[in-house]
Amino acid sequence: MHEWALAEAVISTASEIAEKEGIKEVTEVKIKVGELQQIELDILEFALSQLKTAKFKNARFSIEIVKAQLKCRVCSHQWIFMGENLDENTAEAIHFVPEIAHTYIKCPKCGSPDFEILQGRGIWLESIKGAK
């Protein structure tokens, strides 16, 4: 249900941008969702449909999944994290706060927890389109 909080943030932010840009009716909202956080897309989509205001009545919410790409700061190894080998509690903790990954995930090459999340962390609003 944490997806509802993120959906609310997307709608509020998109409304603010539409207001600033003078968009009266939003037709498309492009969102990027990182795999690290393992957001449940059907819940996110449902929450967006329930929370959208009149300005978004005919808007299409386009959601792109971005792979979680990590880079070790110690040995520079880069890898794609697919959520493998995580138990339910750990996956849930990362779902709420992706930085918890630094507690449970190590560089597969050197074992360091000191890695950078290059992409695929959380949720981003890429663009909105609409009629002015």
Add this chain to the structure above:
Amino acid sequence: MVDPRMVIIEERLKETSNVIAVSSGKGGVGKSLIASTLALTLAKKGYKVGLFDLDFTSPSTHIILGVEGVRPREEKGIIPPQVHGLKYMSIIYYSGEHALPLRGAGVSNALIELLAITRWGTLDFLVVDMPPGISDATLDIIRLVKRIKFLVVTTPSQLAFETVRKLASLLTELEIPIIGVIENMKRKDSLFIQQRVEGKGITFWGEIPFDNKIEEAIGNVNGLLETVFARKLEETVSKYLTL
């Protein structure tokens, strides 16, 4: 590309009347004990109070409060559990007993995430236990929570006060309210800290004597509230902090 979490943070705190960051330039001055005891004291007075441990890499308020076996509830975000009459939020619900090694960007992201998804509801006071210093968490809380006020903790040590002086200068320059400075762990009479605090035009909330019994009260909230430390803090709170 826009981070949608930023816009929602003020919304999450709109029913919170006061947000007080308990901060210091240095570690080990008693920030977490003061933040926890301040929150408990305000709750005891009948206020609706939240406590948010923002010291992600070294959280300790859960030890002070003896928090065990509770988790936030999921409901269109997360709702902090009630602990000793406080709505209590900490990263430890997710990191557990494990170390959480975070660099600055990670601290910022975790802080933004928790501010964006935590639904505090109606609060008179949200007390925030800050990590020491003036790095990421301090800069972020100033940037993200426009109504933030600081309660600054020092010890009688010149070393602690030197870092507090810099923190106070930064906050003053940024026009962030400092509601007071507390001198903790006082061992002998001296006006050194009080004079310097008042000389900067900042309210000196008073001194709290070094309390040998405090360690025994860690994890035992009733015992904690009976310490000289807590009674002295309550006197100060009654004098300076009301709605």
